[in-house]
Amino acid sequence: MGKYDGCKVESMIYPLLRKALFHLDAETAHEYTATLLQTAMRTPGALAMLSRVYAPATRGLGQSILGMHFAHPIGLAAGFDKHGALTAGMAALGFSHVEVGTVTPLPQAGNPKPRLFRLPEDQALINRMGFNSDGMHVVADRLTQRPRHLPIGVNIGKNRDTSLADATSDYVKCMQTLAEHADYVAINISSPNTPGLRQLHETSALRELLQVIRAHNQWQRPIVLKISPDERADQLEQVVGTALDVGIDGIIATNTTITRPNLHSALQSEAGGPTHTRARAHYRRRGHSECPGRVSAPPCRCKSRPTLHGAGVRGAGSGHAAQLGAGSAYAS
Numbered sequence: 001m002g003k004y005d006g007c008k009v010e011s012m013i014y015p016l017l018r019k020a021l022f023h024l025d026a027e028t029a030h031e032y033t034a035t036l037l038q039t040a041m042r043t044p045g046a047l048a049m050l051s052r053v054y055a056p057a058t059r060g061l062g063q064s065i066l067g068m069h070f071a072h073p074i075g076l077a078a079g080f081d082k083h084g085a086l087t088a089g090m091a092a093l094g095f096s097h098v099e100v101g102t103v104t105p106l107p108q109a110g111n112p113k114p115r116l117f118r119l120p121e122d123q124a125l126i127n128r129m130g131f132n133s134d135g136m137h138v139v140a141d142r143l144t145q146r147p148r149h150l151p152i153g154v155n156i157g158k159n160r161d162t163s164l165a166d167a168t169s170d171y172v173k174c175m176q177t178l179a180e181h182a183d184y185v186a187i188n189i190s191s192p193n194t195p196g197l198r199q200l201h202e203t204s205a206l207r208e209l210l211q212v213i214r215a216h217n218q219w220q221r222p223i224v225l226k227i228s229p230d231e232r233a234d235q236l237e238q239v240v241g242t243a244l245d246v247g248i249d250g251i252i253a254t255n256t257t258i259t260r261p262n263l264h265s266a267l268q269s270e271a272g273g274p275t276h277t278r279a280r281a282h283y284r285r286r287g288h289s290e291c292p293g294r295v296s297a298p299p300c301r302c303k304s305r306p307t308l309h310g311a312g313v314r315g316a317g318s319g320h321a322a323q324l325g326a327g328s329a330y331a332s
């Protein structure tokens with residue numbers, strides 16, 4: 001995505017940085033990278049310099065969707081900036097939008113570590129983070145400092161200890177606290193790492209949840225639903241139909257799969273969701289647009305629903321992979 005000088009800097013520095021980071025376990029590497037970025041955010045002039053280096057060439061790529069302007073299709077999906085602490089840094093690195101979260105009402109630690117696994121031979125990660133979150137009040141406070149020149153979404157979920165019967169009230173609390181500080185809200189019912197969460201795909205539960213959330217959309221933000229890739233095609237049809245009936249603005253397709261597509265690493269039996277770039281490329285070569293867990297997943301279904309906006313979420317292992325996402329309404 002970088003301009004000529006960005007590419008040069010990246011091609012010199014990135015392999016060294018990658019090698020160093022691969023000496024650390026995956027979550028420590030993530031935290032270290034986040035700390036570096038936060039240091040840059042506090043250093044006068046550093047973000048402006050990063051922006052110059054990484055400013056993407058966006059001519060002809062801009063789109064206005066749901067009242068938001070996206071300079072180009074590649075944004076940062078939920079999971080990297082879970083606590084809303086990196087929005088300005090990610091904007092400087094050239095993303096067109098940043099989705100913060102998943103944020104829960106109360107702070108929670110997430111699953112015990114280790115919970116993020118690197119599978120280099122598969123170019124994959126397995127994560128079972130389990131919604132580690134600083135909680136909605138801390139994140140709302142941080143988002144008051146968010147950059148205003150790009151869309152910032154907030155992805156919301158329920159606390160692990162909240163029963164499914166009470167889940168709606170968790171989403172409503174997040175909506176009331178966070179929507180003011182975001183340009184859109186993503187309703188996450190699809191993480192594989194919060195027990196029972198995916199049961200919210202069931203039609204009557206989903207209808208009730210979405211209706212109540214919409215009724216509490218006092219800031220009138222676009223609301224999108226982030227769905228699972230592991231539902232049957234007829235269930236997905238129901239989910240999209242319900243979202244449409246209730247007046248949800250868009251679908252984010254999709255969260256991580258729980259399937260184990262073509263993994264070779266000894267770590268493949270770790271519980272959690274695999275993000276698997278090589279399998280995806282393999283399936284594309286065979287004419288599928290998605291990874292094995294999603295051969296029947298919703299993006300194609302969404303296309304038959306012209307009043308719903310669709311966002312494709314895919315791990316991008318390289319600039320080339322990122323370009324593959326550019327055909328979506330927008331890609332994260």
Ligand SMILES: Cc1cc2nc3c(=O)[nH]c(=O)nc-3n(C[C@H](O)[C@H](O)[C@H](O)COP(=O)(O)O)c2cc1C
Nearest residue numbers: 077078079101102127188254255256275313314315
């Ligand atoms: C480490 C990690 C943490 C994630 N955390 C979240 C999260 O908190 N909320 C969410 O909606 N999606 C989360 N995701 C899922 C991504 O946003 C995205 O939907 C998913 O990675 C897409 O599937 P793919 O990686 O197979 O392309 C996470 C992904 C990873 C790799």
